Amino acid sequence: MASLDEPFTVGDLTVPNRIVMAPMTRTASPLGVPGPDVAEYYARRAAHDVGLIITEGTYIGHPTAGAYDGVPEFHGEEALTGWARVVRRVHEEDGRIIPQLWHTGAARTATDPPADGPSGIGLDGAPAGRAMSPASIDGAVAAFAEAAATAERLGFDGVELHGAHGYLIDNFLWTGTNRRTDRYGGAPASRARFGVEVVQAVRSAVSPGFPVFFRFSQWKLGEYGARTAESPDELGQLLTPLAEAGVDVFHASTRRYWLPEFEDGALNLAGWIRKLTGKPTMTVGSVGMDQQYGEGDFTQGFTGPSGVTGIDELVDRLKRDEFDLVAVGRSLLANPDWATLALRGELDRAVPYDPSVLRALV
Numbered sequence: 001m002a003s004l005d006e007p008f009t010v011g012d013l014t015v016p017n018r019i020v021m022a023p024m025t026r027t028a029s030p031l032g033v034p035g036p037d038v039a040e041y042y043a044r045r046a047a048h049d050v051g052l053i054i055t056e057g058t059y060i061g062h063p064t065a066g067a068y069d070g071v072p073e074f075h076g077e078e079a080l081t082g083w084a085r086v087v088r089r090v091h092e093e094d095g096r097i098i099p100q101l102w103h104t105g106a107a108r109t110a111t112d113p114p115a116d117g118p119s120g121i122g123l124d125g126a127p128a129g130r131a132m133s134p135a136s137i138d139g140a141v142a143a144f145a146e147a148a149a150t151a152e153r154l155g156f157d158g159v160e161l162h163g164a165h166g167y168l169i170d171n172f173l174w175t176g177t178n179r180r181t182d183r184y185g186g187a188p189a190s191r192a193r194f195g196v197e198v199v200q201a202v203r204s205a206v207s208p209g210f211p212v213f214f215r216f217s218q219w220k221l222g223e224y225g226a227r228t229a230e231s232p233d234e235l236g237q238l239l240t241p242l243a244e245a246g247v248d249v250f251h252a253s254t255r256r257y258w259l260p261e262f263e264d265g266a267l268n269l270a271g272w273i274r275k276l277t278g279k280p281t282m283t284v285g286s287v288g289m290d291q292q293y294g295e296g297d298f299t300q301g302f303t304g305p306s307g308v309t310g311i312d313e314l315v316d317r318l319k320r321d322e323f324d325l326v327a328v329g330r331s332l333l334a335n336p337d338w339a340t341l342a343l344r345g346e347l348d349r350a351v352p353y354d355p356s357v358l359r360a361l362v
Helices: 036-046 077-092 134-154 168-173 193-205 232-245 269-277 312-319 330-334 338-344
Strands: 008-010 013-015 019-021 052-059 097-102 159-165 212-220 249-253 281-284 325-328
Touching: 019 338, 036 052, 036 077, 052 077, 077 097, 077 134, 097 134, 134 159, 134 193, 159 168, 159 193, 159 249, 168 193, 168 212, 193 212, 193 232, 212 269, 232 249, 232 269, 249 269, 269 281, 330 338
Parallel strands: 019 052, 019 325, 052 097, 097 159, 159 212, 212 249, 249 281, 281 325
Antiparallel strands: 008 013
């Protein structure tokens, strides 16, 4: 049985415990360049026993990857110099860190150039952007691979591919945005093909022991009731090809980690993915919070302050091997030392999360 303070190894990466800092968009990198403040933000968590840090989403070097100002880029000399500083500071605190590689796909609102997606359909089902040609698909795949190779060169400990929340890879997985009739659309394995090609290209661009994480969700940005997979069988058909292509760990993004994913069983999404693919998984969703992730403005994300709760059920599920890692979001914003408190059994000392308090973001 796993425990929260037990090491975990995947490929060449060993983390000292099962606590992971979840990727959280901050829009705190002017002109896409992460500054010294970003390095200190991550180093502070590394110094307080976070086993692994996943950075906020970072834009790969593709013309339509970006959608929001202030999000850091993962290409260009100035931005990469900033990321090298981040890696150095985290490693100085004996931490481990991986970047989340991001293409926003159909969620992009800019029109010059317009959003790229599988079918030119937005998250609301209305026409938006343009359907990707074979050449544009190849270009996006190559950009993911180049970013992964850059991550290894900069000294990161692995990478995470953002395949969730209605962004590009997820756009191909979900029938709500994928209406293609070619090899990239239709049956679940075909809808997974773009993601498979990304994973294969990334896997070829990095060393064999360099771990590749993949973030997956059912919900989409502003479409919280969306379902990429309606059944365990469909989920297996979507994700098994990705596992076979080279995903090492699946990061199952849910808003409430304790909820069962399907009617037949108590397993959450991470538990089902682990069962179906045989790969290690990471759970996430309102860990240590008494208010669940809200349905408010994306830039706010929450309906108000949230108090602190215990994690007994989380630890019990971990011990039952439902999942292997635990990603923590808001709790680590409000409490940079949350991992230390959790490992010591001292969460009664944690402070509540209040999105209106700027100290929560430093």
